Amino acid sequence: MTEPQPWVPPEGSWASSAARRRNMQAIRSRDTKPERLIRQLVHANGLRYRVAARPLPDLRRTADMVFRPTKVAVFIDGCYWHGCPEHYVSPKTNPGYWSEKVARNIARDRDTDQRLTEAGWHVLRFWEHKPIEETAAEIVRTVEARRKPSSDKGVSL
Numbered sequence: 001m002t003e004p005q006p007w008v009p010p011e012g013s014w015a016s017s018a019a020r021r022r023n024m025q026a027i028r029s030r031d032t033k034p035e036r037l038i039r040q041l042v043h044a045n046g047l048r049y050r051v052a053a054r055p056l057p058d059l060r061r062t063a064d065m066v067f068r069p070t071k072v073a074v075f076i077d078g079c080y081w082h083g084c085p086e087h088y089v090s091p092k093t094n095p096g097y098w099s100e101k102v103a104r105n106i107a108r109d110r111d112t113d114q115r116l117t118e119a120g121w122h123v124l125r126f127w128e129h130k131p132i133e134e135t136a137a138e139i140v141r142t143v144e145a146r147r148k149p150s151s152d153k154g155v156s157l
Contacts, residue, residue: 076127124138
């Protein structure tokens with residue numbers, strides 16, 4: 001009978017242990033509970049949208065909800081991964097790596113916002129801790145406001 005071998009992380013892995021690796025792999029990147037609840041409320045208000053879609057086909061970034069006709073992109077940001085000023089706490093294990101990762105996420109978020117805005121999109125970002133009713137109501141208001149034709153675009157015959 002052979003003795004069990006100690007766990008060795010795969011080459012290039014950031015995991016400090018097998019348990020940490022399993023834990024990190026279990027974290028969802030989409031369809032989180034806040035996302036699902038917000039989508040449910042928005043859908044109940046009669047709005048239809050794409051889930052985890054690219055607003056711009058050539059931009060390798062996805063929004064949590066995309067309303068193509070009105071050009072509204074919605075992001076529900078997790079407090080840890082996106083550096084919430086209220087709730088982010090730097091980890092005790094490997095803080096350099098994780099703090100840099102979160103800083104890169106924040107920079108990518110700002111870059112995404114800028115690129116979408118320049119392309120004529122309206123970007124909505126919400127923290128996962130914000131009440132879902134408030135978030136859904138703001139999404140509905142924004143999409144409906146962008147649907148309505150403005151009075152200065154009237155057609156004269």
